[in-house]
Amino acid sequence: EIRIGAPLPLTGALAPEGRKQKRGYDLWAETVNKAGGVPVAGKKLPVRILYSDYQSATPKAVQACEFLITQEKAHFLFAPFGSGAAKAGSAVSERYKIPMIAPTASSVEVYDQGFKYLFGTFTPNSTLTEPLTKLISAKAPDVKKVAILSRNDLLPLSLAAEMRKSSAANGMSIIYDDKFAIGTLDFASALTQMRSLAPDWVFVGGYINDLIQVRTQMRDLGLKPKVLTMIAGPAYEEYIQALKDAAENVTSASWWHPSVRYEGEDLFGSTAKYVETFKAMYAGETPDYAEASASAAGAILQIALGKSGSLDGTAVRDVLAALNVKTFWGPVHFGPTGQIDSLTPPVFQIQNGKTVVLVPDEIKQGELKLGTT
Numbered sequence: 001e002i003r004i005g006a007p008l009p010l011t012g013a014l015a016p017e018g019r020k021q022k023r024g025y026d027l028w029a030e031t032v033n034k035a036g037g038v039p040v041a042g043k044k045l046p047v048r049i050l051y052s053d054y055q056s057a058t059p060k061a062v063q064a065c066e067f068l069i070t071q072e073k074a075h076f077l078f079a080p081f082g083s084g085a086a087k088a089g090s091a092v093s094e095r096y097k098i099p100m101i102a103p104t105a106s107s108v109e110v111y112d113q114g115f116k117y118l119f120g121t122f123t124p125n126s127t128l129t130e131p132l133t134k135l136i137s138a139k140a141p142d143v144k145k146v147a148i149l150s151r152n153d154l155l156p157l158s159l160a161a162e163m164r165k166s167s168a169a170n171g172m173s174i175i176y177d178d179k180f181a182i183g184t185l186d187f188a189s190a191l192t193q194m195r196s197l198a199p200d201w202v203f204v205g206g207y208i209n210d211l212i213q214v215r216t217q218m219r220d221l222g223l224k225p226k227v228l229t230m231i232a233g234p235a236y237e238e239y240i241q242a243l244k245d246a247a248e249n250v251t252s253a254s255w256w257h258p259s260v261r262y263e264g265e266d267l268f269g270s271t272a273k274y275v276e277t278f279k280a281m282y283a284g285e286t287p288d289y290a291e292a293s294a295s296a297a298g299a300i301l302q303i304a305l306g307k308s309g310s311l312d313g314t315a316v317r318d319v320l321a322a323l324n325v326k327t328f329w330g331p332v333h334f335g336p337t338g339q340i341d342s343l344t345p346p347v348f349q350i351q352n353g354k355t356v357v358l359v360p361d362e363i364k365q366g367e368l369k370l371g372t373t
Helices: 015-034 058-070 082-095 126-139 154-169 188-196 208-221 237-247 271-281 289-308 313-322
Strands: 002-008 038-040 043-045 047-053 076-078 100-102 118-120 145-151 173-180 201-205 227-231 250-253 324-327 330-333 347-351 354-359
Touching (some): 002 058, 002 289, 015 208, 015 289, 038 289, 076 289, 082 100, 082 154, 126 227, 126 347, 145 154, 145 188, 188 208, 208 227, 271 289, 289 313, 289 324
Parallel strands (some): 002 076, 076 100, 145 173, 145 201, 201 227, 227 250
Antiparallel strands (some): 324 330
16 A cells, blocks of 8 residues: 555644645545555555644644654655644655655745755745735735734745735835734734724735634724735635625635636546535535645645656655646646746635635636725
């Protein structure tokens, strides 16, 4: 069998995100095994995913990577959730020469370590902030004052750094810029200070539980910017369900959207077929980018296994490094650092309880709306 280690935050603050990754992995593995397994050198081998709950604590994620390789004998690893834990865990896979595919790590700081066994399915954070700021600048040129609030974690801090660059490039000024500790529940002080500065655009970086709390408290305090952007969370149905009309007009960006239409040589064959398969397995639910990226990690690994004809880590690593294929996730090619460089992430806004794609034009579904409640 092909043994794949998957350290996930299945409990703790990041459990919603961990469960999403697990659903994506499970869908891929079940689809593969129903087809008889992954063809490797003329034989079909079943897939077994070995889960380890690291309880949303990065040091435990590193321990989980070590355990999965040394004790569970994993041939390959899927990275822990997010940029911070993926960066920490990748040092373990590199040491053992075990290829690691990261489905939820976008920060360039993850990939600038000079590692050879790490590959990521998310483009850099600048590919989210640049189209966002260009869109706002074009559609709402009077939006000039930007406030940034970030979770003190690798992805949100990296997003904030890119947002500063993108804002400056589009003639906007940062009037507020602060971070909050992991685990923060009360944002009143930061939001009250922000309100006094009357920002046109509020940009919040964090994870779904953070963002639901921030949005709720913004409304309670009467902070109503013309534009509100939150990453990452608004792409999740759970965000919309939790906030209901408070989610209206929130903008965001993600690395994939179910409305994209790619044909691929992976086992799903196309975006439409992937969405259909996901809905069949999960009671009609539509996949979001986190779930789809987890499935894509499996599909990409499967392609590499087929091309290498081996379970040898170095052989599979070499194929991944040279990969240039089309998949349901989009075109897949990894740059010199191992980070994908072949995708165009969509920008979207929640309108009438649904995510509506605003950019790129090929999959555009609506126009930007201004104002928050």
